[in-house]
Amino acid sequence: LLLETGLRDALLRDEFELYYQPQYDFARNRLSGCEALIRWNSPSGMVMPDRFIPLAEETGLIISIGAWVLEEACRQGELWNRDSVEPLSVAVNVSAVQFRPELVDEVRNVLDSTGFDPELLVLEVTESVLMSDVDSSVLLLQQLRDLGIRIALDDFGTGYASLAYLKRFVLDKLKIDRAFIMGIPEDRDDVAITSSIIDIARHLNIMTVAEGVETEAHCEFLRAAGCNLAQGYYFDKPLSADEFTQRLK
Ligand code: G
Ligand code: G
Ligand code: MN
Ligand code: NA
Numbered sequence: 001l002l003l004e005t006g007l008r009d010a011l012l013r014d015e016f017e018l019y020y021q022p023q024y025d026f027a028r029n030r031l032s033g034c035e036a037l038i039r040w041n042s043p044s045g046m047v048m049p050d051r052f053i054p055l056a057e058e059t060g061l062i063i064s065i066g067a068w069v070l071e072e073a074c075r076q077g078e079l080w081n082r083d084s085v086e087p088l089s090v091a092v093n094v095s096a097v098q099f100r101p102e103l104v105d106e107v108r109n110v111l112d113s114t115g116f117d118p119e120l121l122v123l124e125v126t127e128s129v130l131m132s133d134v135d136s137s138v139l140l141l142q143q144l145r146d147l148g149i150r151i152a153l154d155d156f157g158t159g160y161a162s163l164a165y166l167k168r169f170v171l172d173k174l175k176i177d178r179a180f181i182m183g184i185p186e187d188r189d190d191v192a193i194t195s196s197i198i199d200i201a202r203h204l205n206i207m208t209v210a211e212g213v214e215t216e217a218h219c220e221f222l223r224a225a226g227c228n229l230a231q232g233y234y235f236d237k238p239l240s241a242d243e244f245t246q247r248l249k
Contacts, residue, residue: 006042007052007061011068015041018072019238020090022247023209023231026223031247033089035124035231036073037238038065057097066098067106074116076241080248081120088248091122091152096129104143111147118148122173125151127159130169138168145170152209157197166204174201178212178232184221195225202226 010016018036025032040047056062070092077090094103111118123144130137130153141151152173153161157180166174176197183190194210201208210222213232222230239247 003052003055004059007040007056007059010040010042011064016065016068016072017041017240018069018076019240020076020244021231021238022236022244023089023091023229024235025229026227030086031088032086032229033091033120033122034244035091035238036069036076036093038069038093053095057095060097062095062097066095067110069093070106071110071114074110074114074121077120078114078116080245081117084248087117087120089120089122089150090116091124093124093154094129096126096132099125099129099137099140101140101143103140104147107144107149108147111149119150122150122152124154124175126154127156127161127165130165131160134165134168141170145172155211157193163200166200166206171206173207173209173229175209175211176227178210181210181212181214181218181222181232184218191221194222194227198222198225198227 017039019039020034020036022031023033023035024030038049040052053062056065073090073092077088080088111121145151150172151170152175153171154175155177156174158177174197176194180190180194184194185191198208207228209229209231210218210227211231213219213222213230213234215234219230219234236247
């Protein structure tokens with residue numbers, strides 16, 4: 001109950017903050033984007049999203065929190081790209097509760113008000129978000145992509161989506177869940193699953209992003225397997241906006 005009361009006031013008190021985890025492009029050998037990850041600077045210390053996002057979803061607060069995240073990420077992304085020659089994409093996580101027809105107008109309005117290049121905005125959705133109503137999801141994804149933005153399927157391989165849905169949903173990126181990356185290179189199943197996901201995605205013209213990349217061995221394997229992007233502690237942990245700005249220099 002305390003958590004919920006605090007959460008209601010957190011937006012008004014400006015207690016949320018976005019951290020940004022860099023994503024590295026294997027082919028270009030450089031940082032090419034980031035994932036925005038929310039933190040709550042509550043009066044009793046920093047709270048991680050695992051602890052308050054589920055509550056925000058249950059109470060509906062995720063609608064206003066999610067709108068703030070989208071706006072803040074686009075505002076920051078526009079600032080970074082204004083100062084940079086190389087384009088930098090920004091990925092934002094979207095909850096099932098937010099994934100509804102109104103999201104299209106929200107995204108369009110934020111792109112207009114911030115001036116952020118639509119092609120550099122990525123919305124990350126999970127398989128369960130898409131599976132709750134497949135026909136509506138197909139339509140909504142199409143409308144979102146018509147705005148010029150990109151769609152990533154988060155935590156791929158851990159949800160319920162079958163391979164057939166890779167055909168029905170228009171996706172730009174697949175994020176390979178870190179549960180599979182963890183076992184590389186020792187675990188033969190993880191190796192097989194990861195390289196197969198990369199191969200399928202390549203044939204479908206979908207980019208792959210490996211999550212939870214923690215070691216040199218992970219990197220070597222993923223590069224050789226043809227994975228496009230990597231995100232994880234081997235490169236960087238999620239950084240504050242100031243730290244990320246330093247990182248870009
Ligand atoms: O930053 P961290 O690794 O603790 O994030 C944990 C989880 O919280 C991730 O699975 C991520 O998808 C989720 N998360 C982080 N930021 C956001 C956000 O802005 N919106 C939503 N809906 N989920 C988020
Ligand atoms: O949206 P998603 O659930 O994928 O959010 C990414 C989460 O994974 C965040 O909580 C982030 O802090 C965490 N994370 C990022 N890189 C690594 C990593 O290399 N190893 C592990 N164990 N967790 C990571
Ligand atoms: Mn994510
Ligand atoms: Na993920």
